[in-house]
Amino acid sequence: MQGDIVRTPDVLVRRIFQPLWDVYEGSIRLRTLRELEKSQWHSRHQLQEAANHKLRRMCRHAVATSAFYRRRFAEAGIDPAGVRSIADLADLPLLTKADVRENLDDLLSTSYRREDLTPAKTGGSTGVSLNVFCDARGIERRNAAALRSDRWSGWEMGQPLAAVWGNPPTPTTLKNKLRWHLKDRIIYLDTMRIDDAAIENFIGQWRRVRPGLLFGHAHSIFILAEALRRRGVALRPTGIVATSMMLLEPERKVIEQVFGVPVTNRYGCEEVSLIGCECEQHHGMHLNLDHNIVEFLDDGGKPCAAGQDGRIVVTELINFGMPMIRYEVGDRGVPSDRACPCGRGLPLMESITGRTADFLVASDGSRVAGISIIENSLTRFAGIRQLQIIQEEPLLLIVNVVYDADADPQTEAQLLGALRGMLGESLQFTVNHVPAIPQEKSGKYRFTICRL
Missing domain, CATH: 3.30.300.30 (ANL, C-terminal domain)
Structure with missing residues (x-):
């Protein structure tokens, strides 16, 4: 299927096929993207106030429709109507992976039928699986945030993508095949099988499709870069987004030398989606404050100072199907009090220091x-x-x-x-x-x- 992809003019994909597909599916993805493209330039105060408003709404919704949060807020003595900022939830215990596994049914909102929610499974890096769900509007908003950060890399909507990823999907239905050709146009290098034949096939697809964005696991992109360097092959995307793994600085340099463009480092997880991403300045990661409130806590549970390594705790503001309030991701990072020279009001995170298990x-x-x-x-x-x-x-x-x-x-x-x-x-x-x-x-x- 992938070998048959042809290069539909990017402008048609961007201006016609993608908007029409959103209309066909009743999606708010592109509308949300337009809103995010504007809000990223709001002041830090404006963005924080908007996030606090979303937090209040999420807390009221969670307590009203989730048995788990009804119990947890009551036990902590917190009235959701009185929540004004994340500081008001300091006495609310963190949501752990064990909590999610043991209380999945009670975590789900009664406002949604389970079969109407989108399931996901994570936990491969820790050896224990975790099932999570998200409502349809939440998925669309998550996708919009990912598109915004993709554009920070230099990629433009409508350009094809190349993904270095494990277990790539294969379109089987007519709808998915049409979507593949007219909208998504993604070629894959399966990270479960990076051998000479797979790399040669990937190079051939690249030359036919000419992707604008190279996206994938950081170390897997590095392995691809080394393979291309040994072959003397030059592939030239307009942007690279490395995610899902720690991006080592020496590997970043090799990737940038081989592909000739800067690497954009992005951070997120299946449970709450995009958490942070570098912009074109590459001076730290902008936190996705439009959709998440991120806390950095020391080992005693107190907020970290700027520059201090701590546990990453996320409250997602857009998933009403399965609220994730004060979820301990299992990673550690360093908050920042700097302002990015790009001018965006989104706060910065200096770096990810690793998984707790690492x-x-x-x-x-x-x-x-x-x-x-x-x-x-x-x-x-x-x-x-x-x-x-x-x-x-x-x-x-x-x-x-x-x-x-x-x-x-x-x-x-x-x-x-x-x-x-x-x-x-x-x-x-x-x-x-x-x-x-x-x-x-x-x-x-x-x-x-x-x-x-």
């Missing part, structure tokens, strides 16, 4: 971010192509390494010495030389895994 425990009991470990090991020593570190016991690390053919024999000793320097001299290692690091079921890669 922090390793040093011999002294302290926690070390996986991103820091990788940046001071994988990217520091020549000859290491891929690296994965797994901690299943306090003083033992399983180190899976993919070496280049010409790697220096001394590299391994240097690598283990660096790991001891970061995590403790008493650590022991089991080193496995492997041909490749396997992906998770989602198609993502994990560089550090803590199973303590």
